[in-house]
Amino acid sequence: MSTTNQAKKNTQKKAVPHKEVAEKPVMPIEAVETAPAPVEPEAPAEAVVEAKKKILFVASEAAPFIATGGLAEVVGSLSKALAKDGRYDVRVIIPLYQDIRKEFRKDFKFIGNIFVPLSWRNQYCGIFEYSVDNVTYYFVDNEYYFKRPGCYGYYDDGERFAFFCRSVMEILGFINFYPEVLHCHDWQAALAALYLKTIYCFRPEYQFIRAVFTIHNIEYQGKYSLDILEDLFGISYRYQYLVEYDHCINLMKGAIECCERFTTVSPTYAGEIKDPYYSHGLDGIVRRNEFKLCGILNGIDPDYYDPATDKSLFANYSAEDIAPKAVCKEELQRMLNLPVKPETPIIAMISRLVSHKGLDLVKEVAEQILRQDVQLVILGTGDGSYEAYFSDLARRYQGKVATVITFNSDLSRKIYSGADLFLMPSKSEPCGLSQMIASRYGTVAIVRETGGLKDSIKPYGAGGNGFTFRDYNAYDMLYVINEALGVYRNREEWQKLVKKAMTTDFTWATSAKYYEALYLDMLK
Numbered sequence: 004m005s006t007t008n009q010a011k012k013n014t015q016k017k018a019v020p021h022k023e024v025a026e027k028p029v030m031p032i033e034a035v036e037t038a039p040a041p042v043e044p045e046a047p048a049e050a051v052v053e054a055k056k057k058i059l060f061v062a063s064e065a066a067p068f069i070a071t072g073g074l075a076e077v078v079g080s081l082s083k084a085l086a087k088d089g090r091y092d093v094r095v096i097i098p099l100y101q102d103i104r105k106e107f108r109k110d111f112k113f114i115g116n117i118f119v120p121l122s123w124r125n126q127y128c129g130i131f132e133y134s135v136d137n138v139t140y141y142f143v144d145n146e147y148y149f150k151r152p153g154c155y156g157y158y159d160d161g162e163r164f165a166f167f168c169r170s171v172m173e174i175l176g177f178i179n180f181y182p183e184v185l186h187c188h189d190w191q192a193a194l195a196a197l198y199l200k201t202i203y204c205f206r207p208e209y210q211f212i213r214a215v216f217t218i219h220n221i222e223y224q225g226k227y228s229l230d231i232l233e234d235l236f237g238i239s240y241r242y243q244y245l246v247e248y249d250h251c252i253n254l255m256k257g258a259i260e261c262c263e264r265f266t267t268v269s270p271t272y273a274g275e276i277k278d279p280y281y282s283h284g285l286d287g288i289v290r291r292n293e294f295k296l297c298g299i300l301n302g303i304d305p306d307y308y309d310p311a312t313d314k315s316l317f318a319n320y321s322a323e324d325i326a327p328k329a330v331c332k333e334e335l336q337r338m339l340n341l342p343v344k345p346e347t348p349i350i351a352m353i354s355r356l357v358s359h360k361g362l363d364l365v366k367e368v369a370e371q372i373l374r375q376d377v378q379l380v381i382l383g384t385g386d387g388s389y390e391a392y393f394s395d396l397a398r399r400y401q402g403k404v405a406t407v408i409t410f411n412s413d414l415s416r417k418i419y420s421g422a423d424l425f426l427m428p429s430k431s432e433p434c435g436l437s438q439m440i441a442s443r444y445g446t447v448a449i450v451r452e453t454g455g456l457k458d459s460i461k462p463y464g465a466g467g468n469g470f471t472f473r474d475y476n477a478y479d480m481l482y483v484i485n486e487a488l489g490v491y492r493n494r495e496e497w498q499k500l501v502k503k504a505m506t507t508d509f510t511w512a513t514s515a516k517y518y519e520a521l522y523l524d525m526l527k
């Protein structure tokens with residue numbers, strides 16, 4: 004469901020003004036200055052927080068309940084960060100999928116059911132509630148739509164998420180919770196912003212709700228035939244102009260038009276999506292709405308990813324005592340049937356095996372990388388051709404390459420902790436969390452300067468926390484890999500760099516402040 008466009012050009016910086024906190028929050032990593040210009044929020048100047056503001060996150064997944072990728076982690080950890088000191092009433096609503104495990108479900112409380120109108124349909128909607136870390140979660144239950152394995156990939160996904168979004172709007176009345184901020188994430192939640200604008204804002208209780216829409220990946224836009232606008236989505240053709248794009252319904256476009264503000268998950272990506280090279284066809288819409296766009300870098304949950312306490316690790320360690328990381332490396336080598344060699348650097352990749360992750364670059368120079376004294380560890384699933392290529396590479400380079408075609412959180416943590424270098428040469432990357440997790444575990448990142456990779460990893464040569472290259476070119480990547488291997492051999496320098504990576508602030512502390520400032524500015 005994506006369109007493509009190629010052609011690079013520069014973009015401009017656009018800042019979102021906001022007022023509220025006294026001090027200007029500082030971005031964890033200094034701003035980037037080369038094209039495309041990042042779109043950063045500007046620090047607030049004045050204003051006062053009054054009553055507890057109500058924030059509702061609408062999303063298709065949230066960790067720890069159900070997660071297929073970074074979206075879930077962000078929904079889970081950002082909501083927790085915003086709720087932390089009790090200044091906001093933060094709630095999250097997601098579908099009750101079959102795959103949400105019993106260990107969670109057993110504590111969910113059934114609070115009632117309603118019937119939800121969706122065009123001519125009238126569907127059952129059960130509501131479950133659960134609170135954790137100051138955040139109240141709601142789960143939308145309908146077995147016809149959600150009692151299926153997995154979250155996505157069904158012929159009727161449009162209808163499933165339309166039902167979900169319409170349910171969200173109806174549930175507000177049932178629980179008597181009308182948030183000031185309705186924060187919708189990705190296309191599956193886009194219809195909530197559309198329903199607000201086209202149906203609900205005319206009702207008195209809903210008129211003060213303001214919608215924010217966050218793009219986690221512009222590739223997935225939710226495109227459908229225009230024929231089903233009324234019959235399936237229940238939106239009058241009067242509003243066709245809001246959702247129509249390229250002769251289709253485009254839900255992401257509709258949410259961008261309808262929301263008060265839209266954000267994306269790093270300042271650099273906010274600049275990039277104005278460019279056809281990155282926008283998957285939506286750059287015109289993004290540019291037209293640029294005045295309400297800003298990019299805020301994601302964080303990770305430092306408790307969830309803590310090498311000092313992580314039970315998956317062979318040994319625990321911290322920036323103050325890095326030595327046990329050697330045990331993690333040794334055991335990882337043993338586990339993956341690689342020769343146990345403490346001096347040989349391990350380069351790891353943990354990734355979906357799909358083209359925009361930059362795997363073609365790795366394919367192009369794999370032999371050159373492997374000519375050196377290194378070990379390569381690959382974990383992930385994805386396109387058959389990449390799975391076959393990396394499996395074959397492991398066969399050809401036994402004792403140097405280990406490929407594991409699966410996704411397994413426990414093994415991923417063993418790799419994050421046991422490796423020395425983490426390679427992430429993405430062609431595009433809205434934010435990326437793996438480079439932050441790797442850094443936190445003292446595994447130094449090598450990234451291409453795109454999206455959140457550029458905003459979170461700064462080049463070693465300039466005093467940074469990792470290694471970076473700019474152009475999407477295999478030999479530029481090879482050059483920085485070699486640079487990294489050179490630094491690795493200088494033990495003292497390497498220890499300093501590992502420590503720097505581990506102590507970079509990737510927590511939500513700063514980014515959550517940017518969201519707060521954005522909300523408060525919008526509500527002025």
Ligand code: GLC
Pocket residue numbers: 072073074077219220268301432433434435436
């Ligand atoms: C998407 C993006 C990824 C980002 C994540 C969380 O999965 O592809 O780059 O980190 O969302 O925002």
